[in-house]
Amino acid sequence: MRIYRFGIAIPLLLAFLACTTYRIEKSETANIRLDSLVTAPSSASVEAIIKPYRDKVNADMTEVLCISSEAMYGGRPESPLTNYCADLTLEEANRFCTAKHPEIKMDVSMINRGGLRIPLPKGEIKTMTMFELMPFENEIVFLKLKGEVMLEFINHLAARGGEGVGGLRFGIKENKAIQPEIGGKPLDTTRSYWLVTSDYIANGGDGSEILSKSSERIDTGIKARDMFIQYFKRMGKEGKTVTAKTDGRIYDAK
Amino acid sequence: MQNRRTFIRSLGAGTLGAFVLNSPMQAFAKSELIQLTILHTNDFHSHIDPFPKDAPRNAGEGGMAKRAAMIDQIRKEQKNVLVFDAGDIFQGTPYFNYYKGELELKLMTEMGYDAAAIGNHDLDNGLEGLDAQLKNAGFPFINSNYDFTETILEGKILPYKIFKKQGITIGVYGLGIELDGLVSKANYGKTKYLDPLEQALRMEKFLREEKKTDLIVCLSHLGYAYKEDKISDVKIAAETFHTDLVIGGHTHTFLKKPELITNKSGQQVLVNQVGFGGLILGRIDYFFEKEGKKHTRNNDNLSIK
Ligand SMILES: [Zn+2]
Numbered sequence: 131m132r133i134y135r136f137g138i139a140i141p142l143l144l145a146f147l148a149c150t151t152y153r154i155e156k157s158e159t160a161n162i163r164l165d166s167l168v169t170a171p172s173s174a175s176v177e178a179i180i181k182p183y184r185d186k187v188n189a190d191m192t193e194v195l196c197i198s199s200e201a202m203y204g205g206r207p208e209s210p211l212t213n214y215c216a217d218l219t220l221e222e223a224n225r226f227c228t229a230k231h232p233e234i235k236m237d238v239s240m241i242n243r244g245g246l247r248i249p250l251p252k253g254e255i256k257t258m259t260m261f262e263l264m265p266f267e268n269e270i271v272f273l274k275l276k277g278e279v280m281l282e283f284i285n286h287l288a289a290r291g292g293e294g295v296g297g298l299r300f301g302i303k304e305n306k307a308i309q310p311e312i313g314g315k316p317l318d319t320t321r322s323y324w325l326v327t328s329d330y331i332a333n334g335g336d337g338s339e340i341l342s343k344s345s346e347r348i349d350t351g352i353k354a355r356d357m358f359i360q361y362f363k364r365m366g367k368e369g370k371t372v373t374a375k376t377d378g379r380i381y382d383a384k
Numbered sequence: 385m386q387n388r389r390t391f392i393r394s395l396g397a398g399t400l401g402a403f404v405l406n407s408p409m410q411a412f413a414k415s416e417l418i419q420l421t422i423l424h425t426n427d428f429h430s431h432i433d434p435f436p437k438d439a440p441r442n443a444g445e446g447g448m449a450k451r452a453a454m455i456d457q458i459r460k461e462q463k464n465v466l467v468f469d470a471g472d473i474f475q476g477t478p479y480f481n482y483y484k485g486e487l488e489l490k491l492m493t494e495m496g497y498d499a500a501a502i503g504n505h506d507l508d509n510g511l512e513g514l515d516a517q518l519k520n521a522g523f524p525f526i527n528s529n530y531d532f533t534e535t536i537l538e539g540k541i542l543p544y545k546i547f548k549k550q551g552i553t554i555g556v557y558g559l560g561i562e563l564d565g566l567v568s569k570a571n572y573g574k575t576k577y578l579d580p581l582e583q584a585l586r587m588e589k590f591l592r593e594e595k596k597t598d599l600i601v602c603l604s605h606l607g608y609a610y611k612e613d614k615i616s617d618v619k620i621a622a623e624t625f626h627t628d629l630v631i632g633g634h635t636h637t638f639l640k641k642p643e644l645i646t647n648k649s650g651q652q653v654l655v656n657q658v659g660f661g662g663l664i665l666g667r668i669d670y671f672f673e674k675e676g677k678k679h680t681r682n683n684d685n686l687s688i689k
Contacts, residue, residue: 151596151598151674151675152418152551152552152598152672152673152674152675153598153672153673153674153675154598154599154628154670154671154672154673155417155671155672155673156417156670156671157654157668157669157670157671158668158669158671159641159642159654159656159666159667159668159669160667161639161640161641161642161656161658161664161665161666161667162454162664162665162666162667163445163663163664164445164446164447164450164451164454164662164663164664164665165442165444165445165663168450168453168454170450170453170454170456170457171453172447172449172450172452172453173449173450173452173453173456173495175452175494176448176449176452176453176491176494176495177449179487179490179491179494180432180433180448180449180487180491183432183479183482183483183487184432184433186482187478187479187482190478190482191478258478261477261478261481265475265476265481266475266508267481267508267509329568329570330568333568333569333570335568355481
């Protein structure tokens with residue numbers, strides 16, 4: 131016998147209150163697919179609420195930013211997608227520095243492979259594409275790192291099998307980075323470098339806790355996606371076609 | 385923790401026992417059952433519109449207007465309906481990026497949702513982001529294991545809520561997943577994560593023994609089940625004494641039908657989760673009988689429509 135509860139205060143509170151005690155006799159369940167087999171029409175009141183929101187979003191989302199000559203896929207240790215996104219991040223970050231922080235220049239960019247959610251399609255790149263590529267609300271962060279901290283970070287990227295990087299070249303041997311080069315020159319542990327990445331990575335995401343050892347940090351407040359949209363829009367305006375390449379910036383060193 | 389039987393015994397009172405067995409209420413007890421219909425979603429992730437016509441999967445399915453129509457239809461047929469969501473309302477389509485959850489919550493309000501749990505993605509715009517949207521929710525968020533004391537959400541999230549339908553009382557508590565490592569620290573701030581099982585045991589004891597609720601529902605965003613030793617919807621069901629139903633989320637698990645789990649009192653508990661994206665509406669109907677008649681709960685009656 132399954133008794134769900136007793137009316138405890140009953141002896142004092144009159145029997146009538148005991149009426150408020152119930153017990154499950156049985157249960158039935160059904161998980162209903164909301165597909166075309168559902169005969170219920172759409173709710174007009176809900177449709178009416180959605181419409182103005184949808185119209186605004188659709189108008190923005192379908193805007194064509196630029197044209198890509200080929201599809202770009204992500205992968206490790208490097209890939210057209212991760213290279214391209216990291217390179218544009220470095221370029222846009224330095225454009226921002228020139229305007230707002232002329233005293234500094236970004237040396238390295240890092241965009242995590244896992245944060246790029248779809249391959250970029252061949253053909254039209256729309257605002258919608260950018261939302262699909264980067265659905266999360268990550269913001270761009272600048273970090274100043276001592277040479278040895280940068281080296282440790284690069285070793286972490288090597289241990290992950292490679293990530294999206296710009297301004298940086300290294301080999302991976304036994305899960306460690308070898309011959310790291312920044313801006314075409316061997317990494318110098320006696321100096322500092324600037325890294326541009328997302329707040330997700332800067333805050334230790336994907337195991338990058340080492341970045342808590344940065345000596346300076348600038349939170350730009352710029353959403354990574356907005357930066358990408360701005361970049362692709364400019365590509366379109368300038369009539370440039372998006373093309374992808376791999377260049378051996380991260381390689382397996384045997 | 386006492387089980388139900390010792391609870392009854394500790395109240396003790398031969399008088400109470402005798403009262404129950406020979407209750408004059410039996411004279412009032414009617415044979416008809418009272419039906420309570422619980423509808424639920426989880427992880428609908430800002431899928432306001434149906435999946436696009438060219439989507440590789442689920443093309444044209446889901447959408448809140450269709451869900452609303454389905455709920456309306458059920459309300460026409462049923463007197464006692466409760467609608468819950470188990471979290472991750474936010475994030476997944478541009479609607480969220482543009483309007484920060486405003487539309488999701490307005491529509492859920494229009495649809496008459498009764499409560500929602502907090503999912504990790506509901507904190508994607510930080511505690512401030514959720515706080516700013518609460519004004520659009522005509523229903524409470526329920527969570528029992530996030531301590532928001534030192535945050536902007538203090539006093540704005542309910543630890544539990546009791547609903548009453550045709551005399552039946554339904555106690556609802558909510559559980560959220562560990563935030564560290566899943567949500568950026570900047571987004572959860574000074575929120576303290578408390579052990580979900582401990583809080584579940586505390587809440588269910590309170591809801592049954594002090595609040596005397598007839599049905600106890602846990603809205604969980606812990607995830608259905610894990611290979612590793614991690615707290616989950618299924619574990620909550622198995623490790624508690626009084627919780628009757630766990631409505632889960634987070635792992636986007638598509639269950640064809642709810643799972644039956646045996647709890648610490650040796651009773652069968654339902655655990656359900658309906659995937660993600662608002663593709664499915666979960667439905668559980670309970671048939672209650674007034675206490676006093678001897679009836680065995682028959683789980684064979686559990687059928688899938
Ligand atoms: Zn989740």
